[in-house]
Amino acid sequence: MPPGSLTPEELLGFNGPITPESLLAPHPPEPGLYDWIDTPMLAMQxxxxxxxxxxxxxxxxxxxxxxxxxxxxxxxxxxxxxxxxxxxxxxxxxxxxxxxxxxxxxxxxxxxxxxxxxxxxxxxxxxxxxxxxxxxxxxxxxxxxxxxxxxxxxxxxxxxxxxxxxxxxxxxxxxxxxxxxxxxxxxxxxxxxxxxxxxxxxxxxxxxxxxxxxxxxxxxxxxxxxxxxxxxxxxxxxxxxxxxxxxxxxxxxxxNSRSRDLRLYFLTRMQSLAGKGLQMHLKDGEREAQAFHDEVVENVLIQLEILYTSIQPLGVATDYESYHFNVLVMHYHSCRLLVLYHILGELRRSEAGRKPDAPAGARTWYSGLSRAHAHAVREWGLDGVTTAQALLIAFVSHPGSDSEFLATAPDSVFSMILMATALIVLAKTSLLRHYRGAEKIVLITSEELLPKVAARLNHIADVSDSARRCADVISVLLRTFNAEAQARTEKALQWQTDEPQREPSRPAATPGTPSSSSSSDLSSAQHHGMSDPQLGLPGLTFDSVFTQHINPSLTQDIMLDQEFWNSFALAQTALDPQMYVLIACHSGAIL
Incomplete structure (x- = not known):
């Protein structure tokens, strides 16, 4: 059955209505279960x-x-x-x-x-x-x-x-x-x-x-x-x-006289490039991975950047309908974000298909990547995070009247805002679980940005139902993340206090350095003693939030797991040795 003939719930793999809670709820480890990140805009709509x-x-x-x-x-x-x-x-x-x-x-x-x-x-x-x-x-x-x-x-x-x-x-x-x-x-x-x-x-x-x-x-x-x-x-x-x-x-x-023609020209161009990227699929083989990377970069991502050089100044370069040019910048970031998450999904599915017989829990999907794949994931993963933030910054920073402009925006504008917010919270959750302490360095200022996004949406909530619902969903995501962060901090402190009584002490793990235990042992220690605060969400276990099982033998935790952030930390310390000290100090003895 073609995708267009399925209901949104069937496309997303949910049995009931799609709600913010259902995005966060655990999914059964069934082969082929649909991952909502493959169709993020459908979920947002x-x-x-x-x-x-x-x-x-x-x-x-x-x-x-x-x-x-x-x-x-x-x-x-x-x-x-x-x-x-x-x-x-x-x-x-x-x-x-x-x-x-x-x-x-x-x-x-x-x-x-x-x-x-x-x-x-x-x-x-x-x-x-x-x-x-x-x-x-x-x-x-x-x-x-x-x-x-x-x-x-x-x-x-x-x-x-x-x-x-x-x-x-x-x-x-x-x-x-x-x-x-x-x-x-x-x-x-x-x-x-x-x-x-x-x-x-x-x-x-x-x-x-x-x-x-x-x-x-x-x-x-x-x-x-x-x-x-x-x-x-x-x-x-x-x-x-x-x-x-x-x-x-x-x-x-x-x-000024042809500003609408100009927006139409740029909008159709960026959508065409994004559509090309969304149709690209990774074939099996090491050489195919490099060819896939080159094709995506040369034919889509760089072309989008070239287009962006002309789009970026328009919000301040024109006096006529400048707010709508600012939203054009948001459209650019949205198109880029959709492409980035699509190609990351292609890499993840490729890895799941390459190792169908891997023992359950033996490794996270990122830790098993080939060298070419790992480089691409690091590059595109961080690009996705910064692109999502750039979209929200463009939204929050424009001084235009909310009642005059934002309140009149089509529904698609709010879908873009919600998608960027949801993906930032995904990345923050991944950091929280798989590289404790790094969330104090990476994306930390998003904790100030995201409430400002919700606040601006609430300014016109009495006029725009889409703005009100967008703000409500963002609030649910933030409350969920903050509750888990607080619970993990409390339990980590308790675990550090009780640890010498339960098992011999061991040296603190170093960012990017494999410990004596396996990834699954590390994950188990990381979640040791954790209860599952539910915020009134029945059946929600935070260890499974955002976890999508494409293959039951591989743990699929979005795209940003422990190995990803280890790799990121090493890349940063190579540029700035002081970054190593910062990460190590924030990480402590428990990763």
Whole structure:
């Protein structure tokens, strides 16, 4: 069964609904169990999905039965000012259409006061769902109906009842792509390029119409790919090298006048590169590992960095819609992060397949890596951690008004923020368990960063359900990590006090130096005497948090285990001998 036909729960390997707790819960060591890190964006989308609201909605056949004309006009003006920049295109050329007006008003209605919102939004959403179903299966398409579907795919409301399935953003985006193909918008780029190179006299109005079709098509591609990347689902829209020919002549002098074109150009470029990286798979063989590394670095990661050199300054280089350029930087980090975790997963699966008969608990997946694999994991693992932090820093650091900008952001922005946060907590948890003391050197300032992320999200929690749920999930992750950190500290102190009475003392282990005991013995000593604080999460044992068993004979603890941090410590001490002293002092006698 293809991934797109499975429910998110089936894709993620969970028996029940996906919750923050289920991401942290232990999984049975079954071969082939799905690892949520393989599809991190799917997990984030499910966590941000709003619960149903038990509301009795009075039926309506048109928007005029819900809003007065003046209210409609006001909401259309709000949408144009606050929400249209997220589409990266202008809609001035579009005609008024009942479906398009409805889609705009359904999204802009979140700017109403709470009483009006509670009365109006459920009715608008119910009507929008019926319109979506109607226009998804009709041949009477127009640029206006395609744009309406595009809008509804980016801002998803909660279902009105527990029995309703809720809006599937990816399916709506796919419907928009199908509708666009009916209008031959998939050929718009080629047509626009042909017009621009034609020697025949072509009127400005014809050229502008062709470019507007390109804008709509690329915006559709961007929305669908954004909703599919990192979910295991394949976009229905296809890219071509021509897609970048129309807007590649934008100069610094046109930043303000053509800023949306520029964002669309860069967004589609980075998504194309990320999509290429997500399709790369590691074959068996030592030479294949080196070829895989070279291909990923040369064809994806370096190309993304080259693109980033142009994207990075735009948030301060332009005075027009600078906040949206700042979010473009976040998109870059998100694309890079998805690629990094995909290729790390490829290395891990390769190792699990190479040693299917290894005795259980004999070694962690990283400690058994070949030299080429180990170098790649160290390089990409640390890149992933710094990339996740960079995304959150870009989010927190922008001075823009939260109510003016963040509150209007599409759901995908909050999925990016949550993914970066979750992966940082994964790394911190790995450090806590497998290299005690290193968490005081690596990622320590994230303990100040992550609460600031949650606080900024809470600023607009009363307006944006996605922001509120994102902040709630982050709070659960932080409470879980902090509870384990405190419990491990208390138990470690108790273990140090009781240790001479239980067994002979032994020399302190040195970072990167194998001890006389095996990795499994070290892990056992590390967790010796540990109880499992549960924070009200039934069945949660912290030793299994984030542990995914791809092969029952290999312990799979995400990507950052003890051997990884040992290797990291050695690399640091080679550059700075004082780092050795710092790590050793923080590590103490227990690793």
């Amino acid at each position: 499910e966590l941000l999905r709003r619960p149903p609201q038990e509301i009795v909605v009075a039926p309506a056949s048109s928007i005029s039965e819900i809003l007065s004309q003046s209210e409609i006009d006001n909401l259309l003006a709000v949408f144009e000012k606050k929400y249209s920049p997220w589409l990266h295109l202008s809609m001035d050329h579009l005609r008024r259409h009942p479906f398009l007006d409805l889609a705009k008003c359904a999204v802009a209605a979140r700017d109403l006061d709470p009483v009006q919102r509670s009365n109006v939004i459920p009715r608008l959403n119910a009507l929008a769902d019926s319109y979506s179903f109607k226009f998804a299966f009709t041949s009477a398409q127009s640029m206006e109906t395609v744009t309406a579907l595009l809008i509804l795919s980016l801002w998803t409301p909660p279902p009105n009842t527990a029995d309703s399935p809720g809006r599937d953003s990816r399916m709506i985006a796919s419907s928009a792509v199908s509708a666009a193909i009916q209008l031959s918008l998939n050929q718009a780029v080629a047509h626009a390029v042909q017009l621009s190179s034609s020697r025949n006299d072509v009127g400005d109005s014809e050229k502008e119409l062709a470019v507007n079709k390109v804008r709509l098509w690329l915006s559709l591609l961007s929305a669908e790919w954004m909703l599919c990347m990192g979910t295991g689902r394949t976009p229905t829209s296809q890219r071509s090298d021509l897609d970048y020919e129309v807007f590649n002549i934008i100069s610094p002098h046109t930043l």
